[in-house]
Amino acid sequence: MNDLIESAETRAPVTRRNPLIAAIMSAALPGFGQLYNGQVNRAIWVFLIFSLVTVPLAMVVAAYLPAPLMLGVLAVSVLLGAGVWLWGIIDAMQFARRNRVCRKLPWQTSGLYTLVFFLCLMVVLPLIVSYVREHQVQAFRTPSGSMLPTVQPGDFIFANKNYNCPNCWSSVKHGDVAIFVYPDNRNWHYIKRIIGMPGDTVASQDGVVSVNGEQLSKTSLPGEIIEEQYQNRKWTVIGGETEDFSVTVKPGHVYVLGDNRGKSNDSREFGQVPLADVVGRARQVWFSKNQDGIQWSRLGRVLSPERVE
Amino acid sequence: MNDLDKNTEALLTGAMVTAPDDFRDAVMQRVAAHERELQQELMAIEKAGLQPVPWWQWMALTVGSLIGVGQVLRFIFSVWFVTAAG
Numbered sequence: 111m112n113d114l115i116e117s118a119e120t121r122a123p124v125t126r127r128n129p130l131i132a133a134i135m136s137a138a139l140p141g142f143g144q145l146y147n148g149q150v151n152r153a154i155w156v157f158l159i160f161s162l163v164t165v166p167l168a169m170v171v172a173a174y175l176p177a178p179l180m181l182g183v184l185a186v187s188v189l190l191g192a193g194v195w196l197w198g199i200i201d202a203m204q205f206a207r208r209n210r211v212c213r214k215l216p217w218q219t220s221g222l223y224t225l226v227f228f229l230c231l232m233v234v235l236p237l238i239v240s241y242v243r244e245h246q247v248q249a250f251r252t253p254s255g256s257m258l259p260t261v262q263p264g265d266f267i268f269a270n271k272n273y274n275c276p277n278c279w280s281s282v283k284h285g286d287v288a289i290f291v292y293p294d295n296r297n298w299h300y301i302k303r304i305i306g307m308p309g310d311t312v313a314s315q316d317g318v319v320s321v322n323g324e325q326l327s328k329t330s331l332p333g334e335i336i337e338e339q340y341q342n343r344k345w346t347v348i349g350g351e352t353e354d355f356s357v358t359v360k361p362g363h364v365y366v367l368g369d370n371r372g373k374s375n376d377s378r379e380f381g382q383v384p385l386a387d388v389v390g391r392a393r394q395v396w397f398s399k400n401q402d403g404i405q406w407s408r409l410g411r412v413l414s415p416e417r418v419e
Numbered sequence: 420m421n422d423l424d425k426n427t428e429a430l431l432t433g434a435m436v437t438a439p440d441d442f443r444d445a446v447m448q449r450v451a452a453h454e455r456e457l458q459q460e461l462m463a464i465e466k467a468g469l470q471p472v473p474w475w476q477w478m479a480l481t482v483g484s485l486i487g488v489g490q491v492l493r494f495i496f497s498v499w500f501v502t503a504a505g
Contacts, residue, residue, distance in 0.1 A: 124460045128472070134480055138487025161494070168498060184498055191495040211457045220476075227483060231490045239497040250504040266501055289504050299504040396499075 125214045132206035135223075136199040139230055143202025145223070148215055156201075157230060160194045161238055163187065168246040171268075174279070177393040177412045180268050184247065184396075245271055248390060250289060250299065256368035256375060257301055258348055259335060260287060260413060261392065264400035267301075267413065269390035282307070282364060282388055284321065285343040285415035289390035290366070293380050301392060302376050303345065306357075306365030308385065313356035317349050317371065343415035347371055353378070364388060 127147060136143030141157035144150075167187040171180050248271050255263045269289050272279050282288065282304055292298040306312035310321055319326045319338070326338035334349045350372015359365045363382035368374025377383065391414075398408035439445075493500075 124457055126461065131472075131480065134484045138484040138491070140491065142487075187498070188495055195491060195495070211454075211461055213457075227487070231487055235490060235494045239494055242498060243500075247498050249499050249501045251501040252504055254505045256505070267504075268498075269504075292505075299502060301504040 123214050125212060127206040127210050127212055129203045129206040129210075132202040133199050136202040137195075139227055140195050140198045142223075142227065142230075143198065143206070145226065146218075147202060147205045147209070148212065148218065149205065152201075156194065156198045160191060160198065161230075161235060163190045163194060168242045171247055177414050178410065180247075180394045181396045181410055184268065243271070247271060249396070250301065250390075250392070252301055256370050256373060257287070257303070258370040259346055260303075260369045261301060261395075262398060262400070262405070262408065264398055264405070265395050265408060266397035266399075267392050268394050268396055269392050271390045273391045274385065274388050280391065282385065282391075283343070284340045285345055287392040287413045287415075288364075288366065288388050289392060290383050291387040291389065293383060293387070299389070300366075302366035302368050302374070303347075304364050304388075305367045305377075306359040306382075308359050308361045308363060310359045310365070311356065312359065312365045313354075314352055315354050317352050319367065319371075339418060342418045344418050345369070345415045357382075362386070 132143040132146050134143075135146050139157070140160035141153040141155075144153035144156055167183055167190075171183050175183060248269050250267050250269055252261050252265045252267065253263060261267065270280065274280075274282050284304060284307060286304045287301060288304050289299050289301050292300045305319065305326075306321060311323070313320050321340055324340065326340055327336050328339045328344070329337040330349075331337060331346070335346055336349045337344060337346050339345075347369040348371060350370070352371050355378060357365065357377075360382055362385050364385055365377045365382055367378070368376045393413055395408050395411040395413065398405035
């Protein structure tokens with residue numbers, strides 16, 4: 111047996127490893143440099159750790175962690191991903207430098223390298239990205255002021271996408287700041303507050319909104335700011351001149367209003383939104399920039415309604 | 420000391436549990452010989468005309484690495500890419 115192994119080894123051509131090639135390959139795809147070095151098991155683990163480190167963290171963020179921790183944990187996931195990537199580059203380069211002379215293994219062919227490269231980069235990683243963005247966490251930018259004072263123009267926010275589905279951690283509730291597909295153009299997303307759930311009667315009289323006969327306005331604050339509350343959740347809006355209305359929300363639909371009541375294109379304009387089109391719940395501001403520059407005070411601002419005990 | 424003890428003592432001090440004096444040197448010599456063999460083989464191939472990495476392989480590596488680095492960065496920051504929500 112040993113003779114067989116020895117003869118197979120001696121038949122493999124001798125070659126030199128190039129540390130630069132190992133480093134470049136690792137930079138192009140984590141674990142690829144290790145594959146070049148002939149360390150198959152190490153290559154698989156480096157790629158798995160790199161590609162999967164973000165998914166569990168995103169899932170934990172979306173499902174379990176309170177909104178204030180969202181920004182920090184997602185920042186950690188970026189640092190971990192980048193750390194594994196850089197470590198993989200250094201590790202591959204050092205191994206190739208220490209073990210320059212080697213025998214070229216039979217599977218180390220350009221065809222296999224190309225196959226692994228395209229399979230991992232063009233199929234596996236995009237699938238993971240797509241899964242996280244569609245089902246866990248997605249970032250949005252708000253260009254309009256229709257959700258003032260809660261969301262300001264130029265805010266970059268994280269939305270929980272593990273929301274409004276049979277197995278999702280959280281369901282649609284009154285007062286949620288929701289992201290939904292705009293009914294008049296399905297390529298656009300809108301962000302508004304959920305006011306009416308299926309079967310509710312939503313009405314507005316002299317600017318005071320009520321749900322099932324219960325007035326939302328509780329306290330008037332300076333500058334047209336009004337504090338609204340429904341059941342045990344409260345939020346603030348900007349009052350304004352609005353037409354009176356009264357609607358009953360259809361089954362499978364929700365009624366949405368912008369917090370900037372006088373300047374918002376919402377269910378009063380485009381009608382009720384199918385519940386199935388509600389795709390996410392805004393949770394935290396992670397960046398904010400307007401014509402006055404970066405708004406540092408907005409970073410980390412939680413967008414979920416305040417809970418009233 | 421009875422016979423059994425004598426036999427045990429003989430086993431413990433005997434060649435069966437003691438490495439030969441030149442064991443370490445022998446192993447190191449084998450390793451060095453293998454290294455030399457590899458180096459000689461490599462030198463023989465280089466003398467016979469081992470081609471450097473051809474230009475098209477460097478080009479494929481450069482283009483591939485640019486695509487790869489872009490995809491890796493896109494992956495790391497995927498959660499942070501924004502979509503407009505008006």
